Amino acid sequence: MLRRAFLALPAAAAAQTAAKKSAAEKGSAVKTAARAGLGAKERVNRALRGAETDRPPFTFWYHFGLEKYPFERHVNATLEFHRKFRTDLVKVMSDYAYPKPKGKWYELKVEGNPFPEQIKALEAIHDGLAGRAHFVETIFNSWTVAEKLSSKEEVLRMKDENPRRLLAALEMIAESQTHHARKAVEAGASGIFLAVANAQEGVLSRADYAKFSEPFDRLILKAVDYAPLNTLHLHGEKVYMDLFYSDWPVAAINYSAHATGVGIGELRQRFSGLIMAGIDEVKYRTLADAVLKKQWQAAQEAAGKRFLLSPGCSVPNETTDEEMLRLTKTIRA
Numbered sequence: 001m002l003r004r005a006f007l008a009l010p011a012a013a014a015a016q017t018a019a020k021k022s023a024a025e026k027g028s029a030v031k032t033a034a035r036a037g038l039g040a041k042e043r044v045n046r047a048l049r050g051a052e053t054d055r056p057p058f059t060f061w062y063h064f065g066l067e068k069y070p071f072e073r074h075v076n077a078t079l080e081f082h083r084k085f086r087t088d089l090v091k092v093m094s095d096y097a098y099p100k101p102k103g104k105w106y107e108l109k110v111e112g113n114p115f116p117e118q119i120k121a122l123e124a125i126h127d128g129l130a131g132r133a134h135f136v137e138t139i140f141n142s143w144t145v146a147e148k149l150s151s152k153e154e155v156l157r158m159k160d161e162n163p164r165r166l167l168a169a170l171e172m173i174a175e176s177q178t179h180h181a182r183k184a185v186e187a188g189a190s191g192i193f194l195a196v197a198n199a200q201e202g203v204l205s206r207a208d209y210a211k212f213s214e215p216f217d218r219l220i221l222k223a224v225d226y227a228p229l230n231t232l233h234l235h236g237e238k239v240y241m242d243l244f245y246s247d248w249p250v251a252a253i254n255y256s257a258h259a260t261g262v263g264i265g266e267l268r269q270r271f272s273g274l275i276m277a278g279i280d281e282v283k284y285r286t287l288a289d290a291v292l293k294k295q296w297q298a299a300q301e302a303a304g305k306r307f308l309l310s311p312g313c314s315v316p317n318e319t320t321d322e323e324m325l326r327l328t329k330t331i332r333a
Contacts, residue, residue: 040088040133048228048251048274050305056296057088058309058331060279060324062317067095071121078121079128085324086333089229089308090135091193092125094118098145098173105149106158106165108172112179119183126188136193136229137184142173142216143198159212166212174216178223191229191251194221201238209240218248225249231276235313236260245270252276256312257299258283265302275303281311285323292330 038046043057064077074093082090096115101107113119118137125135140148146155146169158166181192196217199209221230231252232244237259244253245267252274257264264277278299280287287295296309309331315324 040086041131043088044134044229044308047306047308052305055331055333056300056307056309058327058333059087059089059091059276060085060281060284060311060315060327061091061093062314062319063093063095065095065317067097071117071124074117074121075124075128078125082129082133084321085328088133088333089310090125090129090133092122092135092137092189094138094140098149098176100149105154106146106169108169108176110172110179111176113183114176114180119180119187122184122187122189134190134229135188136191136231137181137189138193138195138233139177139181139184139220140195141198141213141220142170142177143204143213144195145173145177146170159208163212170212170216174219177220181220181224185224185227189227191227191231192220192224193231193233193254194250195233195235197235199234199240199243200236201240203236206240206243209243214243221249231274233313234260241267242270252308254310254312256281259312263302264299268303272306274306274308275299276308276310277303277312278307278309279311279327281313281315284311284315285319287326289326289330292327296331 038054040057043053043055046053047057061081064074066073066077078090078092081087094115096118098114099111101109122135122137129135143155146166155166184192194217196213198204198213204212221232224230228251230250231254232248232250234241234244234253234255237256239255239260239262241255241260241262250273253267253271254276255262255267257267257277258280259282264275267275267277278295279292280295299309300307
């Protein structure tokens with residue numbers, strides 16, 4: 001009796017090992033099948049979690065120049081771009097002008113809906129995507145809006161000569177943008193893409209950014225801190241990158257590793273969220289397929305799993321469809 005039991009042990013162990021192997025193979029097959037069939041939204045969701053994907057999600061964008069037209073043109077251009085180039089994340093352009101006051105540019109009031117055409121566009125984009133892809137709404141920070149209402153020179157002059165007046169104007173703009181940000185998320189956006197172009201040497205000092213911009217940038221982001229895909233777009237070549245590594249209510253940072261000289265690996269050491277970067281937006285039109293692939297692979301290796309392949313800013317507006325399709329084909333979207 002004991003001998004039969006003893007002889008049965010190896011067979012039982014072998015059967016158990018085989019069962020575990022079969023289960024593991026089935027689990028692996030299920031995971032592989034799931035990855036192979038990932039849609040755009042799930043691919044981005046996995047990257048946000050730091051999970052495995054079939055390939056890195058990607059996106060890119062440029063300015064359509066449709067700000068003088070009703071929202072329908074904007075919607076059609078956005079959806080057509082997404083479908084043609086098979087982007088995983090839709091970065092919605094936002095080129096409609098902030099409403100100018102009747103008097104001086106800084107005599108502002110809080111606007112409950114500063115970009116009504118854009119909100120209509122976001123609602124229609126949401127319907128057109130039908131839940132298949134995330135989209136984020138571009139918002140230019142208050143400093144940039146002030147520059148557009150007046151000029152870069154006028155805003156800098158006011159900073160030095162009448163800082164209280166400038167701060168009051170920036171606060172009115174920021175409060176208005178919080179309303180827009182909330183409406184954007186209510187319309188279906190997965191977050192906002194806050195473009196910050198003044199946190200860099202040659203535009204503002206660190207102290208001036210902290211005084212004239214950071215409080216308002218944070219105010220806008222905090223208004224929608226519940227959104228899953230808020231993104232900081234850090235624009236420029238001499239960005240104070242270290243100011244943004246932590247303590248911001250964002251899931252992602254988009255920046256140009258090529259323009260700033262700050263490597264993706266360096267950013268990853270300090271920032272744990274989704275890194276959106278890798279492609280040289282300035283030279284994009286002349287990049288050969290092999291170079292695009294090299295940039296993609298180097299960026300992915302440095303960033304790890306929380307990575308979305310993108311340029312550091314919009315590709316040139318003159319970029320042709322054939323040139324844009326090179327990235328789509330390279331990543332095999």
